[in-house]
Structures are given as C-alpha cells and as structure tokens.
Amino acid sequence: MAVRQIKRSSKWTTGLIIAVMILTSLNLIVVSGILVGLIQGAIDAVRTHYTSDVIISTLKNKSYIENSPEVMSVIDKIPEIEGVTARYLKGGTLEANYKTRVKETDKPNTAAGTIVGIDPTAEDKITDLSKFVVEGSYLDANDYDQVLIGSFLVKKYLPIESPGFSALDNIEPGTKIRINIGDIQREVTVKGIVKSKVDEISLRVFMVDSQFRSIIGRNDYNVSEIAAKLKPGTNPEVVRDALKRNGVDTVAKVQTYTDAQPKFIKDLVATFALLGNMISSIGLVVASITIFIVIFINAITRRKFIGILKGIGINGKAIEISYVFQSIFYALIGSVIGIVIVYALLQPFIAAHPINFPFSDGILVAPVSGTLARIALLIFTTIVAGYIPARMIVRKNTLDSILGRK
Amino acid sequence: MIETKKLRKSFHNGNVETEILKGIDFHVGRGEFVAIMGRSGAGKSTLMYQMSLLDEPTSGEVIINGGHNAAKMSNDEKTLFRLTRLGYVFQDYALIPELNALENVALPLLMQDIPWKKAYTQAEEALKRVGLETHMGQLPSQLSGGEQQRVSISRAIAHKPDILFADEPTANLDNESSRIILEIFQELHKAGQTIIMVTHEPEYGKMAQKIVHLDDGMITGVTRN
Numbered sequence: 057m058a059v060r061q062i063k064r065s066s067k068w069t070t071g072l073i074i075a076v077m078i079l080t081s082l083n084l085i086v087v088s089g090i091l092v093g094l095i096q097g098a099i100d101a102v103r104t105h106y107t108s109d110v111i112i113s114t115l116k117n118k119s120y121i122e123n124s125p126e127v128m129s130v131i132d133k134i135p136e137i138e139g140v141t142a143r144y145l146k147g148g149t150l151e152a153n154y155k156t157r158v159k160e161t162d163k164p165n166t167a168a169g170t171i172v173g174i175d176p177t178a179e180d181k182i183t184d185l186s187k188f189v190v191e192g193s194y195l196d197a198n199d200y201d202q203v204l205i206g207s208f209l210v211k212k213y214l215p216i217e218s219p220g221f222s223a224l225d226n227i228e229p230g231t232k233i234r235i236n237i238g239d240i241q242r243e244v245t246v247k248g249i250v251k252s253k254v255d256e257i258s259l260r261v262f263m264v265d266s267q268f269r270s271i272i273g274r275n276d277y278n279v280s281e282i283a284a285k286l287k288p289g290t291n292p293e294v295v296r297d298a299l300k301r302n303g304v305d306t307v308a309k310v311q312t313y314t315d316a317q318p319k320f321i322k323d324l325v326a327t328f329a330l331l332g333n334m335i336s337s338i339g340l341v342v343a344s345i346t347i348f349i350v351i352f353i354n355a356i357t358r359r360k361f362i363g364i365l366k367g368i369g370i371n372g373k374a375i376e377i378s379y380v381f382q383s384i385f386y387a388l389i390g391s392v393i394g395i396v397i398v399y400a401l402l403q404p405f406i407a408a409h410p411i412n413f414p415f416s417d418g419i420l421v422a423p424v425s426g427t428l429a430r431i432a433l434l435i436f437t438t439i440v441a442g443y444i445p446a447r448m449i450v451r452k453n454t455l456d457s458i459l460g461r462k
Numbered sequence: 463m464i465e466t467k468k469l470r471k472s473f474h475n476g477n478v479e480t481e482i483l484k485g486i487d488f489h490v491g492r493g494e495f496v497a498i499m500g501r502s503g504a505g506k507s508t509l510m511y512q513m514s515l516l517d518e519p520t521s522g523e524v525i526i527n528g529g530h531n532a533a534k535m536s537n538d539e540k541t542l543f544r545l546t547r548l549g550y551v552f553q554d555y556a557l558i559p560e561l562n563a564l565e566n567v568a569l570p571l572l573m574q575d576i577p578w579k580k581a582y583t584q585a586e587e588a589l590k591r592v593g594l595e596t597h598m599g600q601l602p603s604q605l606s607g608g609e610q611q612r613v614s615i616s617r618a619i620a621h622k623p624d625i626l627f628a629d630e631p632t633a634n635l636d637n638e639s640s641r642i643i644l645e646i647f648q649e650l651h652k653a654g655q656t657i658i659m660v661t662h663e664p665e666y667g668k669m670a671q672k673i674v675h676l677d678d679g680m681i682t683g684v685t686r687n
Contacts, residue, residue: 364556367516368617369545370573371538455517458552 069350070386076346077390077434078397083339084430085398088332089422090411095325098253098416103313105183106256108141108283109292111316112299112308120144120278121308127282130302136290141182144173144268145280148237150209150261152224155232167209167224170260171237173268182285185250188257192229192248199264201244203235207251208258235261235271242271253416282308340434344441347383352445355379359449363457372450376443383442384435391431398422463656464513464625465489469522471508471679482508484679485522490625490658495651497670498660505679506660507629513658514548514627515540527624546574549618551628555610557602557617563589564598567617574621588620589613592646608639615646619655626650628659632666644669 103109114121121127124142131137153165176195180186185204186194195204207213211223224233231246244263252258269275286295292312299310355362365375403420410417455461471483482505490496498506511517513524515532524532526547535543544550557566564585571581589598592612602610611631618626628647632640644666651657651671659670667673673685 361556361558364552365558366541367544367552367556368550368570369541369543369548370570371541371545374573455511458516458556 073346073350073386074390074393076343077386077438078393080339080343081391081394081431081434082397084336084434085394085422085427086402086420087335087339088329089398089420090418091328091332091335092325093406093419093421094411094413094416095321095328096421097410097413097418099313099317099321099325100419101252101254101416102256102317105185105188105252105254106283107311107313107316108182109286109290110137110284110295110299110310110312112282112284112304112310114280115307115309119146120274120280121282122278123307124276124278124282127304127308130299130304131282131284133302134295134298136286136295136298138285138287139178139182140282140284141175141178142265142279143179143281143283144265144272144274146171146237146268146272148235148261150205150224151234151236152227152231154234165225167222169206169209171235171268172260172262173265173272174262175265176262179262182283185257185262188250188252189248190251192246194248195262195264197264199247200267201242202247202263203233203244204248204250204262205233205246206258206260207249208255209261210249213249213251213258237272240271253414336430340437343387343434344437347386347438347441348445350386351379351383351442352448354382355445355449359452359457360460362449363452363454363459366450366454367458375450376446379446380439380443383438387435387438391434395427395431398427463490463492463494464524464526464658466509466513467523467525469509469512469524470520471505471512471517472520482679483512483519486679486681488513488674488681490656493651493654493656495647495655495657495671496659497667497673498658498676499662499664499667499673500676500682502662504676506662506676509676510627510629510658510660514550514625515544545570546621547624549621549623549626551611551614551618551626551631553630553633555602555607555614555634557610557613559602562599562601563594563605563613563616566602566613567620570617571621576621584620585616588616591619591649592616606639607635608642611635611639611643612646615643615650619650623655625656625658628657630660630662632661632663640666 112121112127128140128142131140147168148171149166149168151164151166174195176197180194189204190207195202205224205227209223210227211225212227214223216223227233227246227249229246229248232243233246235242235244250257250262284295286292292314296310296312296315299305304310362375366372398420399422403422406418406420410419466486466488469483469486469488470481472479472481486509498509500506508517512519515524515535526532530543532540558569561569564582567585567588568581571584572578576584586595586598589595592615594609594612594616597605597609602613605613632643635643647657647659648669657670661667668687671687673687674681675683675685
C-alpha cells in the first residue's frame, strides 16, 4: 500500500519532500565537512609544504641538530623515505632603506624573520616551494647573494601596522636588502617573493644553503630542520619510530606531521566538528518536522480510510508500518542522492578547486564512516517523525474515524 | 449464526446520556438475508456496528457462530475476526484511492497471509462475481459510484465471510445502480451467504428475506418476505 501511495501521490509533493531530504543530507555532511575541511586544508598544506611526513628539528635550547651528517646517513638507510630537504635556520632582520636613510632618526624600513638556507632543488622536490613564487623567480643552486622573501615580510602583501610587527616597504624582485644575522651583515638581492597560506613559508627568507653556511660560519653541516617525504602508503609513525630506534631522538626532536601540530589545531578541528554537528542538527530538526507534517497531513486527510482499513480488519500496526515505509523511502532516496552529490560532485570539485579561505585552502572532509553515521541518524529521525503522526491517527477509535466523528 | 442479548448502547454528551439501543434481543440464522429498517435515528447503524464488532455495546452480548462472544474478545482478536470472518460494505464504498479495483479487493486477503498469487486469483474471482472483470486495473476515481460499490462488495466477499454486513449500500447510488447492487446481494444470498443490511428504503428492504423494524432503539417488529 505504501508503494502504491508513493507511486500514485503527487509527483510535485514527492519531489519536494525528496528535495528537502537531499538538502538535509547535504547539510548534515557538507556543513561539518567544510568546517573541518577549513582546518584540514591548513593541516594538509603544512604537511605538504613545510613539515612533509616526518620532521626532524632541533632539541629545546639548541639552534641546530648535532651530528646532522650522521642523522642524514641514518635517514639514507631507511627505505621508506623517498626524499629529504635539510634547512639551516637563523633568526635575523632585514633592512631595505639602509642606503637612502640619511638621518639616524629616519624610520628604518626593516622586518624580522627567519633566514633559511636550503638546497633549492631538494626543497622544491619535497615541498614544492617554487609553486609559491608570486613575483620574480625561484632560487637556483648557483645563485649567490640572492634571496626569496616571504610575503608576510613584504608590506604590500601584508599591510598591517602593528607596534610589534613590521614589513619591508617598496620591495620587489631586484631590490637590494641587507640581512643582519647577529653581527653579520650581508647585502643581497631579492630574487623573488613567495606567498603561501603556510606561515612557515611566508615568514621566512630563503637563500642557497652553501652561501648561508658560509655567512653564518657553519662548516660542520649541522642543520636545524630536516623534512622527510615518505613513499606513498608509508605510515609516518613507523619511520618516526625507526629514526628513534636509531638514536636520532638523542640529538633532535623527531615528529610525524601530526605530532608537530600544535594542540590548538587539534582542538580547533574538534571545535569545528562540534560546531558543524550543531548546525547540521538544525537541518535534522527541519527534516523531521517536514516529514512529521507531511505524514500527519497525509494521515489526517486519510483518517476515514485508515478507519475503514481497521474496520475491515487490517491491523493498525500494518498501517503504521506503511507510513514508516514512506518515511524511510523519502529519507533513503534523499540520502542516496545527497551522497552521490557529495562524493561524485562536491568532494572532487572542491579538491580540485579548494575554497579560498584567508588562512587555508578549504577542502571537504567527508569520511565514509561519518557520512553513513549521519545518514543513519537522518533515517532514524525520519522513521520516528513518520511513525508518531501515523500512530496518533491509527490509535483513534475505528468507528469515529469511519464516521468522521471527532 | 449471530445473536444479540439485551444489547444496549448509550452515548454521553457531557452529563446527558442518550440511549440509542434499549436492550435488543435479535437472532440471524445461517444463510439468512436480513434487512434492518427504521427511520433516521432509530438506531439501525448503531445496531449493525455492535453486531459487526466495530463498536462496543454499553451492556449486553453479541454472540457469533454460537461460541464467539464479542465481550470476551480482545481488540486484536476482534480485528482478526473482522478480517477473516466478516465482510463489510459501507455506504460510501470506502475504497483506497491509490489502489486499483483488483488491489483493493486483494488487500484484505494479503493481510490474511494468503499467498500473493492465490490472493489475486481470489480477488479476480470476486470481481467477476459482480461483473467487473473488465475494470480490475482501474482506480476508484475511474469508476462510477455503482461500480465502486461493486468493488466494495467484492472486497467484502472475496474471503468468503461468515456474515456480510452492509450499511446503507445504495444510499449514494441512482436507482439502476441500486437495483444491480441488490441483485448481487440476492445472488449471494441464494449462494448461501448470510447478509445483514441496513437500509431505510422499503423497496430494497423487501428484497431481503426478513425485515427487522427498529424504532427508538427497540425492535418493533419482524416481517418475513
């Protein structure tokens, strides 16, 4: 009977109910998926463009990893590691108007940042750094006195006037700037500007490692960071543990990309997931009310027929089940279409064209298990929303229903 | 077949109690065709609702087939009894609009757990008995009033009920359709079907075997045709 009712009911009504169910299922999956994806996009970007899968960094109170060449030889022996990039790091300041500043009282055009010595080829292979060059060009292994400067250190990309923060004004490729690392000063040319939503890129100045070593007098090849990219399918924890077993953790901090995430990021993911669920639950309530109203109106306008069915001996439970079946049908069709839209259209589309949030390229995070749980919740809710009005009408006195008495 | 003993039915409207049936003692034998007649408000339909287990009397008994005392049956037992042992024809046909004629007739059979194929065969036979073999696939909205009432009769007789109850079955029909319906009842009666019909039309009452006259909640006489 339920099948016939669905088949022979108004196509517009059926279409409208299914549309509500589709929107509800999308709301359930997509809202929290985008909120979580907003953070996940940032996490993925940090992994892809900064930490890679495993990051080896300095211990507390150390400015470099002792015995870095030995660490590198350990890394070379781990077959799961596809490639590494080693970075020399030093804090420093940049000055742009040192030539034109006449008086001591003239405002200096300076910025503070981390100066990083890299092997341009290895770095690009591991983190795609060259992708972020927005002006000028990427470093070459033979470049000398040339730097890439992060966009957060350039005023035109970060026009913020803050007492604790300054950026270089009037900077473009070809501009000469002065780098100050402790007592060491060096005049270099800006070869390019790199802009990324990963702060560790946008707040750094990159130069070729060989020259950087000579500037800071680091002849022992001890680096400050090693980012290791693993072969596809490798569990980063396995490699982290292998490095630790080989004693790397005695001279450096060995972390997977997830270990390296600050706690607030993890809290943020949980918070946004909760927020998404709260927003989605509103959609769930709307869907429940819609189904309730549809089934209630359907049942109340058919009260006489329900009475007749009971009168001729059809069990009330069978009538209730037929309405529950209708609710399941609407929820199931809506959910299936919603799932197809999410996995066949939205997720691939957003993955190819991430949402441009100010601090991340947002993706849609919709794990299958989570989606199925949400759909199960939607179906359960609609079953309840369909059952209650059906039960209310079916419970009415049979004869009163047949005769239309209140 | 079916008998009532001191059957009373009252309705309460606030503090006012209105007695519709005032102690009816009534017996219908197997294979009888009985018409219950009386003026409007006499209690005809109320009597039929009590006898057909659609309502519960205030006091008194309804005994069917000698052993089934309605007062001692649970609601579920009554529902099952109505499904398997009784048949109903309502004044306004009472067909399910989304189901075609065949499906309407087959529905109560399927609910009795009769296998799908057998239920539909039985439903087809019932529709043939009322001359609707060419209308089986049509929805109620595609049928005339008389045809819909014939579908309703088919639904009521398809499972070969012990008693067929009909509440004003011709009230909404024109003369020609009413005549056809009554002829069907007569044929069913000839075939041995027990029928209890409520009507206020003396002309149709005469077509029954026995007329029970009801007035002010009491039987005022029984006429045999």
